[in-house]
Amino acid sequence: MVTSTTVHRQARAVRLGPRSLIALALVSAVGVAGFGWPFLAPPGSRLGAHAQDAPWLFAGLLVLLVAVVAAAISESGIGPKAVAMLGVLAATGAALRPIGAGTAGIEPMFFLMVLSGRVLGPGFGFVLGSVTMFASALLTGGVGPWLPFQMLAMGWFAMGAGLLPGPDRLRGRAELAMLAGYGFLAAFAYGTVMNMAGWPFMSALASNVAFDPHAPVAANLARFVAYCVATSLGWDLGRALVTVVLTLVVGPAVLRALRRATRRAAFEAPVTFEAPRQ
Numbered sequence: 001m002v003t004s005t006t007v008h009r010q011a012r013a014v015r016l017g018p019r020s021l022i023a024l025a026l027v028s029a030v031g032v033a034g035f036g037w038p039f040l041a042p043p044g045s046r047l048g049a050h051a052q053d054a055p056w057l058f059a060g061l062l063v064l065l066v067a068v069v070a071a072a073i074s075e076s077g078i079g080p081k082a083v084a085m086l087g088v089l090a091a092t093g094a095a096l097r098p099i100g101a102g103t104a105g106i107e108p109m110f111f112l113m114v115l116s117g118r119v120l121g122p123g124f125g126f127v128l129g130s131v132t133m134f135a136s137a138l139l140t141g142g143v144g145p146w147l148p149f150q151m152l153a154m155g156w157f158a159m160g161a162g163l164l165p166g167p168d169r170l171r172g173r174a175e176l177a178m179l180a181g182y183g184f185l186a187a188f189a190y191g192t193v194m195n196m197a198g199w200p201f202m203s204a205l206a207s208n209v210a211f212d213p214h215a216p217v218a219a220n221l222a223r224f225v226a227y228c229v230a231t232s233l234g235w236d237l238g239r240a241l242v243t244v245v246l247t248l249v250v251g252p253a254v255l256r257a258l259r260r261a262t263r264r265a266a267f268e269a270p271v272t273f274e275a276p277r278q
Helices: 018-040 046-050 054-075 080-096 109-120 122-140 147-162 172-201 217-231 233-265
Strands: 006-008 272-274
Touching: 018 147, 018 172, 018 217, 080 109, 080 122, 109 122, 109 147, 109 172, 109 233, 122 147, 147 172, 172 217, 172 233, 217 233
Parallel strands: none
Antiparallel strands: 006 272
């Protein structure tokens, strides 16, 4: 008797290899130093004397390191199908970013980064976040020394969604609630991290919330919190609320579409054959 076989494919995120993990850890470490140097350098450090040079130095270094991460991840398993999906999602995110730009933090691209990172994993999420921010900067003319910081921060944002628990088991309302909560908190985190990129380069004489290279860490931390509240709290709140609303409203449909596309592409999915029951 001739029996047929059924092919079962399990949708899986794109995995990271050892070289990719090392490269990602390296670029993240440099990014932490690039963002957090005002709190890492001792008071009166000579780094403050080169404040005007720091954005360009870190920009060039971060661009190179992000390129290394993207190349390493591509070597560790992102095939043509995943590259095609990366291009589609990056283009979609870049097109979404200008919608509402300059209006109360309405930035719909953030919810797409959360859902994509959730379905496709932290490595794919990091590359997607970085590439999307780069593409959107080219589209909107927002290229400058701040771009590498935006690319890295958005990479972390999407990567974090891929690290959330229960990627294979958690579904339905519980998953949506988790993603919405993550999007809300991560939207504020993104704004705070980006504030750190520009805050040290304000003139200390212009405002009492500016970075003071001669002040202790506690005093500068208080200045930074005041700076965030005064300049970006409303914008970050708008971004967080838009991310939550879009995740809850259109999230289920987008998650289904992403998982369906992942199953059809079968990224690194093993194929098993089972004989039908007699």
